[in-house]
Amino acid sequence: MTLFLEIFLAAFRAVAKLFIMCAFGAFARRKNLLGKELTKNLSSLNGTIFLPCLLVTSIGASVTLEKLKKLWLLPVAACFNVVCGYVFGRVLVFSSGGGNRNADRRWMTNNVCETPERFQRAALASCTFGNALALPVVVSVAIAETGKVGNLVFTEEDKDKCVLYIGVYLIALSPLMWIVGPSLHKPPKTFSSHQQKKATTSRKAKESDGNLHLQNASNDLEEETIDNFNEDFDEYDDDEDLPEGDVELQRLTPPSSPKSSNGRFKSSNNQGFGKGSDGGSELNDENNNDNGVTTIGATTTTTTTTSPLPITTTTLRRNPSSFERLSTTISESYRKSKQVVKGFVNVNMCASISGLILGIIPFTRHLFFDTEGALYFVYRALYSMGQAAVPQVLVIIGATLANGPDHSFAPKRTAVGVLSVRFLLLPLVHVGVYFLFKKLNSSALPSTSGTDHTFWLIFLIEGCTPTASNMVLQTMMYSKEPEKAAAGVASLLFWQYLSAPFLLTGFICLFLSII
Structure with a gap:
């Protein structure tokens, strides 16, 4: 009972801290200090400047090549967690007919949670990505500060290990979040591209409407003449017999x-x-x-x-020359490639990869992250900027929730479905994987006998976290209806954080008892 009370108080303090920060955003919206347009601009500013600074500094300062070799399971676990969340989300909140505009309207919400089509992609992203940084750091450090929890003993060194393990976990999760995440929020372009082509064709047809009607009207008159006319030109092949430039x-x-x-x-x-x-x-x-x-x-x-x-x-x-044809081909290929790359490459993904490279290479690591490095002041400047990322995200969440949960985009059944994925299905899957590793007892894995309990605590906690706060940011940046969809995602977060002191605490007690 004492152990449960200790863990419960630690989790409650962590979540209460987040709620207090969200309250400032709600207050600003109520006082008209943070309107809808300003909230959207703040989201773009955060995703373009503050969040990349946080990713570069947190990943670069915590990763080394030697540590990465020993902790290979954490990046793999991040990928596994994303895949599991995506699969569960596809079953509960997403219907395969949602992208087909010609499908029956009933099929548009044909999923377990009856999520409307307009919110299915945001709900799927909410199931896929969890809060892997703020909440795990607060909860794990709070647990390590207790010293002795049951049969487990935590030291001051374990607090630093918690931050390190979470940083290694972010090495895989951050690029995935900013490569896959935007594509989950954006609607498929197949239908819109088809409609755009039809509109372009229709416009061109209208522009040449007079010529088309004149040609159709004179078809009967030209049937015999055009045959005779074409005989004189049969010997010519359109472009082949023409010299270049003629x-x-x-x-x-x-x-x-x-x-x-x-x-x-x-x-x-x-x-x-x-x-x-x-x-x-x-x-x-x-x-x-x-x-x-x-x-x-x-x-x-x-x-x-x-x-x-x-x-x-x-x-x-x-007749175009060979050089002109080559230039046209290269220009068209570049345009298509730019459209493809633009959907996957963004500043946050580049920041994650940059932090990984700077931290792994010894020279750049000493240059930026060591206190005696020549560019250590650059790291400190970026670090200070990055500290504003999480508070801004929480203020944005609070602003979108100023009037309470908005269930117009996120029905209550959808909120329950996402909550079940993040706080029920994924934790149980991670517990099963832990017992599988414990049975294998491979030397390639950290010890499951209790000597590496901090590692396995982070492994299990990362499988039991609420939706990432960045999903609100991504929804504001990439969704078709950013303000309403962001309010829906914030509603999902509202109920997850409200239940976190109970569900998260219960699973942490289970984690500590099995490791």
């Missing part, structure tokens, strides 16, 4: 004449012989006026035109 005169609509009543063609430029002033024969060009009156010499006759003459459209097409 200009080809391309006739899109061959000239033709209207048919007469007996099916024969009349000439569109008739010439007649009229009597001149000297009584001789004179060749006169036909002149037509708007009233259909034809003047031939001194004689005026009236003709009736049964159908209009087809309009001949002529365009100039230049």
Whole structure:
């Protein structure tokens, strides 16, 4: 009973600290100090500046190549945790028909928790990624500070180990969170791209509507003429016989004449012989006026035109050179590659990889992270900036929850589903994996006999954490409806943190008893 009370108080203090920081955000929203637009801008600022500084400093200062070799299981556990959360989320809060716009509307919410389509991606991301930094650090350090917990004895060195193990865990989780996370929030582009292509095609069709109708109207008149016309051009192959840079005169609509009543063609430029002033024969060009009156010499006759003459459209097409073709191909490939890379590469992922590289290389580690390093002041500046990341995220959460949980985007059943994934299914899976490792008792793994209890405590705690606060930030940055979706994710966090002192405490008691 005493052990349970100690752990319960430690977890309660940690969660209460987070709630107090969120309360400042709610207060700012209530007093109109932090409006919706300002909240969104603050999220972008945090994700672009403060959070990358936190990732670079926390990862770079805690990782070395030697430690990474011994603690290989923690990055693997981070990947395993993400995969399990994603699988459970797909079953509970996501329907496979959600991205198909032609599917039945009932299929749009056809999942266990009846999550609406507009919130399914945010809910899936909330199941996938947990709070691997702030809450585990506070809880694990609070446990280590108790000294003796049951049969386990913690020392001052164990507090530093807790931070180190969590930092190694973040080596894999942080890149995953900022590579996979944005793609989970963004809707599929298949349908939107298809609609955009249709809109472009429709617009082009409207622009050339006049030409299309004229061509369709003159099809019957041109059937016989176009066959004869094409015979003269059959011997030419469009681009192959043209030297580079030459200009080809391309006739899109061959000239033709209207048919007469007996099916024969009349000439569109008739010439007649009229009597001149000297009584001789004179060749006169036909002149037509708007009233259909034809003047031939001194004689005026009236003709009736049964159908209009087809309009001949002529365009100039230049055969591109090999260099121009190569430039066009390279430009198009670069544009497509840029679109693909933009969806996966972001500043936070680059910050995580940069911290990993700076910490592993001995020269850069000494240069930046040792107190005697020439650029140690740069590390301290980035460290100070990074300390503002977590408070800002909590203030943003508090601002979005100023009016209480918003269940318009996040139904209560969805909140229960995400809560079950983070505080029930994943902890049980990690306990099962721990017993599997304990049975294997491999030398490649840290000892399960109690000598490495801090390592296994972090391993188990990382499997029992609420949704990452950064999911609110990512929702604000990448969601189609950022403000409403962020309020929905914050509602999920609200109920998780509200239940954390009870559920998290219960599982921590279980963890300490089995290790």
